[in-house]
Amino acid sequence: MKPAKFDYYRPKDVSEALSLLESSGFDGKIIAGGQSLVPIMNMRLATPQCLIDINSLHDLNFIDSDDQTLKIGTMTRQNTVETSELVKSQCGLVTEAVAHIGHLQTRNRGTIGGSIVHADPSAELPLVLMALNGTLHISSEEETRTVKAEDFFLTFLTTDMMPNEMLTEIHLPIWKGRVGSSFQEVARRHGDFALVAAACQLELDAHDKISDIRLALGGVEAIPLLIEDAKELLAGEKITDQAVQKIAELVGSSVEPESDLHASATYRTQLAKVLTARVLYQAYERAKG
Amino acid sequence: MSLTEVNVTINGKSYSEWVEPRMLLSDFIRETCGLTGTHVGCEHGVCGACTINMDGLAVRSCLIFAVQADNCEITTVEGLACSGELTALQKNFIECHGLQCGFCTAGILMSITDFLEKNPQPSVKEIKETLSGHLCRCTGYEGIVKAVEKTVQDNNKEVLQRS
């Protein structure tokens, strides 16, 4: 048998899960879709003593929205999110991004929350969450709190969550008006983790000028990188070749990716510039309609 | 914690077994139930050889613990043929040279069967995207793509004839 021994619990509701998390302390680990956790357990890179399976917490498997917010339960499978008409109409950036996560067979099992908590620097969902500055709802036995995406990711595979806490819901703001978004990535093979990915959402006024924009990149730093200056540089502007050039240069000079077996730092920087340009053009065209 | 009980239906037959929680579903299917049609390659979710259908979805059995399959319905490659009669997809794999050594085949059949049920008219691009979740070291994939395309065409003909 490949993984090390562990005790297995399948709580029936959230409060039972939280009390198990509390009592197991640093030895406990939640298993959601298992698509990131089980590979590392099979390789014995992780040897949790106690596995808390949240697959029976059906209350955390939902997609819902009100006027301003799209709400997704942490246990919602990536495939369910990918095929949801509600997600597509309220937050198309998510639909576009999810299709890039692994393969059909892993999306059938992998969850939206698992991907966010796992916090791989190249992962699609953390990037979209950062691009839209979504809000995470987190519970422990003592308290329930919310954290903004901008404060959630700390470094490689590390978030603001404590071992006794569980992510329950992800909230994404719904943009109204003339909105366009775009998600683009380059990976060596379809389904691989992205070498670099870019996500953009923008809003136009009646004169096709940008009134709001969020631009973020994945795979270039330890956590998804928000290009904060994009808004300042582009507010009140149209997307022209010069404007795109300016942002691409800014991105090129502000990212500091690492070289690894998959791509050199120089190549990643080049991809960051190219993908920035592509998402800006595409989001703009889509917003114009 | 020692052993945990698992009750699961595989290819219509019920199994009730006591297993260690760390036993992977792939090992349970092969070793406890003796259904060796499901293959095991990488055991970290990449190769696709272990793909099975659990509660209507194609999933990696090497990334699920057997205890998690409690009360689930599973189909493995042994469950595709009906009283010895291969499915159209299986026959087309033979006809189009969709396999050589056969190591990857069981997983691919399970994925594509699920895929065609949900998307009976896929484009070649969609077929290839679905196959990207499977590694085949022998065929170069051409024969596999042909076998899937032919199955789609055969299904279309059948629908036309019926109408």
Ligand SMILES: Cc1cc2nc3c(=O)[nH]c(=O)nc-3n(C[C@@H](O)[C@H](O)[C@H](O)COP(=O)(O)OP(=O)(O)OC[C@H]3O[C@@H](n4cnc5c(N)ncnc54)[C@H](O)[C@@H]3O)c2cc1C
């Ligand atoms: C072949 C393959 C290719 C892949 N390609 C990609 C890819 O291109 N892009 C990508 O982003 N991902 C990819 N993945 C990983 C993706 O499939 C996983 O689904 C995702 O990273 C984790 O989600 P999960 O539900 O499977 O979580 P799990 O593996 O169950 O858990 C992951 C981590 O999150 C914790 N966790 C899960 N849910 C909660 C919660 N509610 N509260 C607190 N902690 C929680 C777990 O304790 C664990 O530490 C790939 C995986 C495979 C096997």
Ligand code: FES
């Ligand atoms: S053995 Fe499960 S994906 Fe390779």
Ligand code: FES
């Ligand atoms: S037929 Fe040999 S691996 Fe595919």
